[in-house]
Every structure is written in structure tokens, then in C-alpha cells.
Amino acid sequence: MTGAPRVSGWVIACSFLAAFLLGGLPLPSGLERFRPDWVAMVLIYWSMALPHRVGIGVGWVVGLLLDVGRGALLGQHALAFAAVAYLTCQTYRRIRVAPVWQQTFSILVFLLLEQILVFWISGVIGYPPRDWWYLAPAVGGMVCWPLVFIILRDVRRYFQVN
Amino acid sequence: MAALTPSKRIEYLFTVNPTAILQLGFWVTLSIVMMTVDHRYQYLNGVRDVLGTVVYPFQYLMQLPTHTKGWVEQNLAGRGTLLEENARLREKQIFLNAQLQKLTTLEAENRRLRSLLESTVNTPEKMLIAELLAVDFDPYRHHILLNRGRQHSVYVGQPVLDQQGIIGQISHVDPFSSTAILVTDANHALPIQINRTGVRTLALGTGNFQELKLLHVPNNEDVKVGDLLVTSGLGGRFPRGYPVATVTKFEPGSPFANIIAKPVAQLDRIREVMLLENAPPDEKPAATPVPSTPPAPTPALVPRRHS
Numbered sequence: 133m134t135g136a137p138r139v140s141g142w143v144i145a146c147s148f149l150a151a152f153l154l155g156g157l158p159l160p161s162g163l164e165r166f167r168p169d170w171v172a173m174v175l176i177y178w179s180m181a182l183p184h185r186v187g188i189g190v191g192w193v194v195g196l197l198l199d200v201g202r203g204a205l206l207g208q209h210a211l212a213f214a215a216v217a218y219l220t221c222q223t224y225r226r227i228r229v230a231p232v233w234q235q236t237f238s239i240l241v242f243l244l245l246e247q248i249l250v251f252w253i254s255g256v257i258g259y260p261p262r263d264w265w266y267l268a269p270a271v272g273g274m275v276c277w278p279l280v281f282i283i284l285r286d287v288r289r290y291f292q293v294n
Numbered sequence: 295m296a297a298l299t300p301s302k303r304i305e306y307l308f309t310v311n312p313t314a315i316l317q318l319g320f321w322v323t324l325s326i327v328m329m330t331v332d333h334r335y336q337y338l339n340g341v342r343d344v345l346g347t348v349v350y351p352f353q354y355l356m357q358l359p360t361h362t363k364g365w366v367e368q369n370l371a372g373r374g375t376l377l378e379e380n381a382r383l384r385e386k387q388i389f390l391n392a393q394l395q396k397l398t399t400l401e402a403e404n405r406r407l408r409s410l411l412e413s414t415v416n417t418p419e420k421m422l423i424a425e426l427l428a429v430d431f432d433p434y435r436h437h438i439l440l441n442r443g444r445q446h447s448v449y450v451g452q453p454v455l456d457q458q459g460i461i462g463q464i465s466h467v468d469p470f471s472s473t474a475i476l477v478t479d480a481n482h483a484l485p486i487q488i489n490r491t492g493v494r495t496l497a498l499g500t501g502n503f504q505e506l507k508l509l510h511v512p513n514n515e516d517v518k519v520g521d522l523l524v525t526s527g528l529g530g531r532f533p534r535g536y537p538v539a540t541v542t543k544f545e546p547g548s549p550f551a552n553i554i555a556k557p558v559a560q561l562d563r564i565r566e567v568m569l570l571e572n573a574p575p576d577e578k579p580a581a582t583p584v585p586s587t588p589p590a591p592t593p594a595l596v597p598r599r600h601s
Contacts, residue, residue: 135356149352152352152356153352153355153356155356156355156356156357156358156359156360156428157359158359158360158363187314187317188314188317188318188321189317189321192321192325196345197345197348197349200342200345200348200349201349201352201353202428203437203439204431204432204464205323205326205329205332205333206329206332206338206341206342207324207326207327207328207329208325208329208333208397208457210321210324210325210328211322211326211329213320214318214321214325215322216323218314218315218317218318222314223313235342250432251432253329254432254434254435257333258480258481259432259434259435259480259481259501260434261434262434262502263499265523266433266434266456267431291318
């Protein structure tokens with residue numbers, strides 16, 4: 133039943149990588165503001181599905197790499213992702229059993245928290261958000277969650293990641 | 295972490311991880327320490343360099359869809375379109391060449407006059423073309439990632455231009471890539487001069503790609519909508535005389551006039567930029583991205599490097 137741990141690790145890493153690359157996909161300018169934070173969503177999925185493998189530490193490392201990749205302050209996304217992974221790990225038992233459309237509301241809260249943390253830190257170092265649009269990616273993420281969930285679930289079942 | 299045995303998995307389903315809050319505390323503390331150090335000191339630049347080299351191939355991959363789109367568009371363009379574009383470019387080339395002829399004589403004359411005045415002679419600047427790799431995810435921070443780095447002797451403080459004018463300066467250099475901060479970034483200030491009158495001031499970024507704010511200009515100063523702003527060369531980072539923006543709004547205010555200018559370069563549509571090599575890399579200016587020269591109230595009497 134169980135896939136080799138090494139294969140599972142690669143599958144998880146590749147899903148994060150794919151999420152990072154998705155961030156560079158050109159979008160129509162109207163949708164640009166709603167571009168979801170794919171990496172955060174993949175992190176939420178894995179820490180919900182496999183909390184014993186992907187947890188706060190993994191979230192932090194992924195966030196740190198993202199900080200380097202996006203040229204943010206070192207630790208900015210790391211902090212936000214650690215917090216999101218913590219919340220997911222504490223609540224996954226309740227969220228995991230809910231239908232996907234109900235999950236989207238929890239996802240919205242997590243993504244909002246992530247955005248607020250990231251932009252709060254930006255504000256501290258002198259780049260305060262000028263309007264409320266910075267929360268739009270969380271809404272985009274909420275809308276895209278069913279898609280991410282179904283794809284990653286199928287990937288997890290196909291490769292028997294656990 | 296290895297896969298768990300079934301009994302262990304069931305146990306995981308029902309127990310709460312008792313150390314989770316401790317873990318969170320540890321990672322959050324670590325993040326805060328790292329952010330503080332990264333923001334205030336340079337110690338983490340090595341870490342960033344190493345991780346940056348790891349991440350670079352993926353950053354390159356990330357912009358591939360955009361580049362592929364451009365490539366496909368180029369290759370599928372019809373013959374008619376290409377011919378048309380060719381004709382247009384040729385026309386422009388002739389036009390520019392004509393202007394250039396005039397410029398050569400003017401430059402020679404200028405140099406002669408300068409040598410008469412015994413002031414410093416403008417050295418011809420070297421250009422390096424760089425391509426845009428990524429734009430900062432944070433919409434309020436105007437930073438861009440370029441595909442040239444220390445390998446290509448890019449240095450912190452190097453002016454970045456596009457074909458229309460100044461767009462920013464290099465704020466951080468990695469081995470294979472570098473980050474530039476745009477003139478419209480809320481933390482950027484640029485010493486400029488109004489081309490028509492020579493009034494000197496600072497152009498402050500606002501966080502909006504279309505707006506720069508001019509500082510400390512008195513209400514009675516001769517500024518008109520449409521005036522071209524060029525770099526003044528003060529501060530020693532940017533060479534003198536490159537176009538930056540045009541004034542779009544002039545409103546008397548208190549104590550100074552409210553002046554808004556629009557950058558001449560299309561900052562939200564950058565693909566390729568030029569890095570200007572105006573100082574030899576050993577004369578690197580300080581690492582702060584904001585040039586701290588206040589606008590001089592009187593014309594500078596000391597000859598400057600780029601004046």
C-alpha cells in the first residue's frame with residue numbers, strides 16, 4: 133500500500149516546484165490581482181493530507197526558498213508559511229472530512245492570514261499596502277482550491293504518497 | 295520523516311501534536327531574527343547568494359512561458375507584418391542616424407568647450423543589456439529581477455535604463471542575477487533637474503508606476519505641465535542628463551508645491567533594460583538604495599564627476 137518514502141518526498145517537492153512555476157504564468161491583466169499563492173495552497177494541502185510529513189518545519193523551509201525566489205526579506209514568507217502550516221496541522225481533522233466547497237472557507241481564512249502576515253512585515257520595513265487589493269490573492273486562492281485539491285489528491289493517490 | 299505504520303497513523307488521527315506550538319515558536323523566532331538581520335545588516339548575503347544560486351534555474355524556468363509566448367508570436371508573425379515592421383524600423387533608423395550626425399558634432403564641440411573651461415570631460419559610458427526575469431510578487435514594492443549578476447560585473451548602485459529613460463538602479467547583486475529597484479518604488483529617491491529651467495529637486499517614488507513626486511519645490515518656481523525632468527548627476531549614482539519623467543500636475547500647496555510627474559519609461563511593461571557602467575566597479579557607492587543627497591539650494595560650484 134505504501135509508496136517508497138523517497139518517491140513520496142520527490143512528489144511533494146515537485147508539487148511545490150510546479151506551484152512556484154505557476155506563479156510566473158502570464159494572466160490577463162484583470163485577473164493578475166487575484167493570482168493565487170499556489171505555493172501556500174500546495175503547502176496547505178500537504179499539511180492537511182500528510183501532517184506527519186509536511187508540517188511547520190517544511191512550511192518554513194519552503195517559505196524561505198520562496199523569499200529568495202521572490203526577492204523578499206529572508207524569513208517573510210517563512211514566518212507566514214510556518215503559521216499557516218501550524219494552523220492547518222491543528223485543524224486538519226475537522227477540515228479534511230468536510231466537502232471541498234466547505235473547505236474553501238477555511239482555506240480563505242488561512243490564505244488571508246498568510247497575506248496579512250506577509251504584508252504586515254512589508255509594512256514594517258516601509259512598504260505599507262496602499263489599498264485592500266493585497267487581499268485579493270486569498271480570494272483567488274479560495275476559488276481555485278477545489279481544482280488544487282482534486283489534482284493533488286489524484287497525484288497523491290497515483291503515487292501512493294503517504 | 296518516514297512513512298508511518300498503520301497503527302501509528304491511527305494514533306496520529308486522534309492525538310494532538312503536543313510540540314506544535316513549541317515548533318511554531320521556534321520557527322517564528324528564527325524568522326524574526328533572520329528578518330531583522332537581513333533588513334539591518336549584510337551578514338545574510340552569503341546565505342541569500344547560495345540559496346539564490348539554487349533557486350535561479352527555477353526563476354529562469356518561471357519566466358519561460360512569457361518568453362515562449364513572445365517567441366511564438368515572433369515566429370508566427372505574417373510576412374506582411376514583418377515587412378511593415380521592417381520598413382518602419384528602417385525609417386526610424388534613418389531618422390535616428392540623422393540626429394546622431396548632429397550629436398557627434400555637438401559632442402565634439404562640447405568636449406572642446408569643456409577642455410577650454412578645464413572641467414571634467416564626460417567619459418563615454420558602457421552599456422550592458424539585461425533581460426527581465428521576474429517582478430516582485432509584492433505589488434507595492436517595485437523591484438525587478440534581471441538576468442545579469444556578479445559574473446557580468448554588475449554592481450550595487452548601477453543605473454538601469456530602458457530606451458526611453460532612467461528606470462532605476464541595482465539594489466542587490468547575486469552571482470547570476472541582480473535585483474533593481476525602480477524609480478517609482480516608495481523607498482526610492484532620485485536627484486533630478488527640470489530640463490527647461492535647471493531647477494534641481496528630488497523625485498520620490500510613490501509606489502504607483504505612473505507617478506513620481508517632486509520634493510521641496512516652491513510655489514513660485516517656474517514649472518509647467520509637460521516639463522521634462524532629467525537626472526541631475528548629483529549624488530554620483532546616475533550620470534547627468536538622462537530623461538526620467540515629465541511633469542503631469544502642478545498645484546500650489548503649502549509649504550511647497552505639489553508636483554506629480556509621469557516616468558517616461560513604461561515601468562510596468564519592461565522586458566529588456568540597459569545597465570549603464572558609469573563608474574568603475576571599484577568606486578562602488580554605499581550600499582543604501584536611496585541616494586541621500588538633498589537638493590542643493592544653490593548651484594553647485596564644485597566640479598562634479600559627471601557634470
